[in-house]
Amino acid sequence: MKPIKKVLLHNAVVSEIISYIQSNALKEGDKLPTERNLASFLNVSRPIVREALKILEANEIIKIKHGSGIFVNKLDPMFFSRYLANDDEKALLLRLKELAESRLMLETFAAIEASKVATPQQIKELYDHESSENLNLQLMDENDVEKPYVNLEFEILITKIYGNPFLLDFHKKINELWKLNYTALDTNSFSKEIRHNDHIQIIMAIENKDKKAIEKAVSSHITKIISACTALIEKK
Amino acid sequence: MKPIKKVLLHNAVVSEIISYIQSNALKEGDKLPTERNLASFLNVSRPIVREALKILEANEIIKIKHGSGIFVNKLDPMFFSRYLANDDEKALLLRLKELAESRLMLETFAAIEASKVATPQQIKELYDHESSENLNLQLMDENDVEKPYVNLEFEILITKIYGNPFLLDFHKKINELWKLNYTALDTNSFSKEIRHNDHIQIIMAIENKDKKAIEKAVSSHITKIISACTALIEKK
DNA sequence: TTTGTAAAAATGGTCATACCTATTACCAAT
């Protein structure tokens, strides 16, 4: 049994418009077809096209001008990747590297700030989460699951302790994109053991409120990923 | 003569729905009225309501479930502030502080990374921008402009040198929110002279590729803002 | 020829209504 995928029309239209922008290599400021034309080309009703346009506008991909037309506003590969099958593997790896750098910045900062406010209870929760995670991974090992394991809950927990809702949101967004693009990476680079050990190092550093140690631990955790990306990019 | 504000209906509906969520203190998972009810309450057509819902959904404020209903997904004060007159000044200052902390993280990181890749030409552009900016400010001084001066181009320039498009986008978003909320802050805290001097310090540190100096310069620039926020919050 | 203005065409914004599809709850049959 496989889950039946139900594609809503307005989302399909979003994809189509993005793919139109890409395949015609439209640049910022370029004009898109009119609502009526889009509707007739794609064989959907105008309200559906308008719903799709509102989604695109909310994501700042397009800019709609009353009486004038619909214009490309920003080419956002991160957003595009949510709607399009990935074309160029090299571009994908580049994005992944950019994401990893963002993670390095964010997770380091969050961990340092978290260390300033974390209660013993919260530290304990970090340890608990990590050990139960580790246990789960051991169990999963027995079934030979092929899909790459991507779980960023641990990192999110730290940002939650920090408590800045704006950065928490940012972090979640990064993770979402990370999961989307991660499959391109060689998963062997990051064994479960290394991963687990890295996490423990990070928690300990937070517990000791040791800024230097935090920076080192997070950096060592993510730098591996970044250099893996860099290496793969250069191979292509 | 004042510019006539032409409020598009679907945007007005977005505001109304947000204000409905706030005034009824809805929490995540709570259900909103049906599309048809919203349309009749607000006295607009259902397609307009749907367009507004698509905007809200794209911003992850709501979650629409076919056949089931419309549910609150996330309370995002940052997004809300774009649509609502700010109610509570204390909450606003708190948000501003969170934003400032985000800026501290982002601008420090961007400056350090920029220093690694900046060409002499780019460094020169930073100096040029800053001096021309400073000149403009001197001139503006003569006209007693009342509105607080908010210009974050300088910071954006640095992030551009770094070149990570994902973080650049994030930075722009922060700045947009910053401008929206900034008016609450006592502008006297940051005279043009201090500002200009801080910027020069930052450029010099980047030029010297001196990580410590960069951290110090950016931190000293933004910490002033953060502590101003903290002070004001405690007063309330 | 150039310029200003008004009409017309193009294009996004809104409305009303009808019908399709998914979810949920309820009730009957087992």
Add this chain to the structure above:
DNA sequence: ATTGGTAATAGGTATGACCATTTTTACAAA
């Protein structure tokens, strides 16, 4: 008590008409 169908509810889509703003066109005046 469990199963399975059915109706009510609520979101999804389609049409076609009309409104509002912008751009273009056409023509008249200078």
